[in-house]
Amino acid sequence: MIETYNISKSYGEVKALDQISLQVGKGELFGLIGPDGAGKTTLFRILVSLLLPDKGTAKMGGFDVVKDFRKVRDLIGYMPGRFSLYSDLSVEENLKFFATVFGTTIEENYDLIRDIYSQIEPFKKRLAGRLSGGMKQKLALSCALIHKPEILVLDEPTTGVDAVSRKEFWEMLKNLQTKRITIIVSTPYMDEAGLCDRVALIQKGKFMALDTPLGIVNSFKYRLLAINASNRYRLLQDLREWNNTDSAFGFGQDFHVTFKNDRFEKEELFRYLSEKGHTDIRIEEIDPGIEDVFMKLMGTPDKPQKADL
Amino acid sequence: MSTKVIEVQNLVKRFGNFVANDHLNFDVYEGEIFGFLGANGAGKTTAIRILCGLSSPTSGHAMVAGFNVKNQPERVKKNIGYMSQKFSLYEDLTISENIRFYSGIYGISRADRIERERQLLRNLELEAERDKLISSLPLGWKQKLAFSIAIFHKPRIVFLDEPTGGVDPVTRRKFWELIYEAVHNGITVFVTTHYMDEAEYCDRVSIMTEGKIAALDTPAGLKQQFDTDTMDGVFLKIARPDK
Structure with a gap:
């Protein structure tokens, strides 16, 4: 349903996207995971035909996002990163507006949004600008769904939203997936990656990895230890100073610690920390999470690169 | 940990019929990292605005850095630092110009400014970038710089309102190392975040729901009290008790 081939986009000197290729199948929940400035929004704006790529092609539901942009726009629901509903219209007026623009009515597609919209329906006369963060997000999703799109493009729907509302939002997405809607969603929260069918880890305009969450975690071939002691501030300094710490x-x-050479005995590190005066030391072999993999792949930028400045 | 840097007693803030802060009671001690958590709309921002001297309580009592937020808001403002992701530095000024601007606002003498600026730039290894515009710096560096400038006037306490939103996982952790360093140097930190792993980095954490403080303890204490392994679990149980 979503296909891109070697998409590149630059803003002046800055390469926002560098040869991005990806395919997302029907009914798939695909996650784009990366920090601010990684290129997530640029890719999404190209997919929804709001921005032209410099190079490469992209198709949504088989239609080219440049040549057939009108067809693409009918096919997709887009939730931009910034709250972009009308703050001075009520909840109900916003929804009605989006339904009318796409030549449909709230009643016609109510089934699709029932679970989500019913949670904010008691406040339908309230101005959208006066809703809480979690409620705005539910309204924005309802508006993106009201014309029954085949593909949903959600740009950081959970940024700045509290942990509980984030969980509820992902439950809504899982539910939409059962209705065969294809979803591509971006997030800076690494813990949300595990909820997707497949994810791409993006940094500086490039995919560092593209796989199932399990596949990504399994690609981490290093030894990883979780370490704890009573004085955290000093522990970190001492861990960094150990000659085998990467x-x-x-x-x-x-603290999660990786090593230059993985072949050593845990006791060796324990002894080192004891000699440094640490108490209540706990060292445990652990399996990595998505965030461990992301950090390993991106390396550790200690200083802004000259290219960044 | 005995001196109180923040004392809040029966703090109430109403907007019309709506009670945003409903009898808040808590203290923050010198040298601690105090996590101030809550769901969106729970009343965190209202409370922070009061503690920073930007809004006056309807009733109740709050002292910050030794001054009363109701009668001495200007003294409060002079003695605290503040940084958020939304408001930090002026993008179209250089690093050095931002420092000069903040020094002017806080009445730091020229000699002090020059010495502290040199230290700050050395610490962050940004000596070569001092005349670069803020807008040309990567996000993570802006945030580190914004934090360093928020404590440039050596306040007793610094308020950090979602300081790490959107940054990459490495930079987010480096930012917390700066927080630890500041605490090591005697500053008290009051921080809000939506990252539950960051709640673990705090000495004590309070969680607000519907205008009240629903829980306040060390991360370990909270996990024990709510019978769960993670702060995520604690947050879930408090913010949605019906689930």
Whole structure:
């Protein structure tokens, strides 16, 4: 349903997208995972025919996003990253507006949005600008769905939304998937990657990896230890100073540490930390998460690269 | 950890019939990282605005850095630092110009400014970039710089409102290392975040729902109290008790 071949896009000197190719099948939930500035929004704007690529081609539901842009627009529902509904229209007026623009009515497609819209329907007379973050997000999704699109393009729908509303939002997406809607969604939250069928990890306009969440995690071939001790501030300094440490970063209550050479005994590290005066040391072999993989792939930029400045 | 940097007693803020903050009670101690969590619309922003001297409480009492937010809001503002993802630095000024601007606002003497600026740039390894526009810096660097400038006037406490939204996972962690370093140097940190792993980095965490503080403890204490392994689990149980 979504196909791109070698899409590139530059803004002046900045390469926003560098030869991006991807295929998303019907009914698939595909995630684009990466930080701000990685190129997620640029790719989505090209897919929804709002921006022209410099090079490469893209098709949505078989239609070229440049030549057949009108057909593409009928086929897709797009939820941009910034809240882009009319703040001075009510909830109901916004939904009605989007239905009318696409030549349909709320009643005709109510079934598709029932689960989502019914949660905000009690507030349908309220101005959209006065809704809470989670409610705005539900309204925006309802508006993107009201013309029964075959493909949903959701640009960071969960950014700035609290952890609970984020969970609820993903449940809604899973539910839409059962209706054979193809979904491509971007997020800076690595923990959401596991909820997608397949994901691409994007950084600086390039895909660093493209696979199922399990495939991505399995591609991590290094030893990973979770380490904890009573003085976190000093522990991090000492871990970084150990001659076999490659990287050490905080993950919740622990530090995840990778090594230059994976062949060593855990006791060796334990001894080193004890000698440094640490107490309550806990060292555990763990399996990586998506975030571990992402960080390994992107390396550790200690200073802004000259190219960035 | 005995000196209180923030004291909040029965703090209430109403907007018409709506009670945004409903009798808040908590203290923040010198040198701690205090996580201020809650669902969207729970009343966090209202409370932060009051604690920063930008909004006056309807009733109740709050002292920040030794000053009363109701009677001495200007003194409060002078003695705190503030940074958020939305408001940080002026994009069309250079690093050095931003520092000069903030120094002017906080009344830092020229000699002090020059010395502290040199230190700051050395710490962040940005000496060569001091005359570059903020708009030309990568996002992660803007945020590190914004934090360093928010504590440039050596406040007793700094408020960080979702400081790490949208940045890559490595930069996000490096940012927290700066926070640790500041705490190590005696600054108290009051921080909001939607990343639950970051809640684990705090000494104590409060979680607001519907204008009230529903829980307040160390991350370990909260996990024990709510019988779950992660802060995510704690948050879920508090914010949606029916599930």
